[in-house]
Amino acid sequence: MTVSHVDLRTVRGFVFDVDGTLILSESPDWSGAVPLPGAVELLQWLREQxxxxxxxxxxxxxxxxxxxxxxRAAGLPIEDWQVITTGVTAAEIIATDYPGRSVYVLGEEGTVAPLQARGIRVVDGKEGETAGVVLVGWSRSLTYDQLDIACRAVWNGADLLVTSAARAFVSKRGLKPGWSWSIAIAIAETTGKHPRVVGKPSVEALRAVARLLGTEIAATAVVGDDPDLELRMGRDAGAPTVQVRTGRGSEPIETPLLGDLVVSGVGELLELLREACMREGAADR
Structure with missing residues (x-):
């Protein structure tokens, strides 16, 4: 059953979660990605409109x-710029809120490259102990020495940032643990400094995405499956939210935090958007 507290005719842009909303995949790098029902058709319709x-x-x-x-190999009709990673929002926030600080990164190319593209100095090795910011991303090659340097930097006064607060993500095999958050919490437990999230569910991150789209937050619908991440982010920012009952949204709901619009999946969202456009067209005649 559809639950709706939002008029889709007022929406001017969309921010989509990916895993569990548009696709299911084998791993966090989206290898073997398979689009969920209606995903390809919805994105194509949005492009046409x-x-x-x-x-x-x-x-x-x-x-x-x-x-x-x-x-794109999975069939989604998107351009490169339409995929926004937490590396991109992290770089935006660090450039704005921590100007001139060097950054020690626990992460891979996707976390480092956006920082360098913004002219932010990334330090490595022992120099990391004097960094002004420690940024935790996804890294399968994390070593104890790197963890040691990160903790020493925080003890020396660095701010602790993490690209994601996701405790788990959805795959074809079900839930898998979120690595970035796990490492950030380990550093927080060791140093006593709580991490600042620069990805979901950060309001600042959503504002950065809306700026890239050129839309106002109040007219930018956030579509996702996770009540604790993108749906919370949208609500905290004052954006309309659409919860899909795929991915994590298919789990029993133990919290009252739901979307303004609750649908079975993105295929149903497409049907509702088409209906809203027809109503708007009829009203204009």
């Missing part, structure tokens, strides 16, 4: 264009 939209992912391993290539 001229709606700006972006796919905002908690993934931070690769550059956005790498992710975009894999999604």
């Amino acid at each position: 001229g709606y700006p939209f972006a796919l905002f992912t908690s993934g931070s391993t690769h550059r956005p264009e790498i992710y975009a290539t894999r999604l």
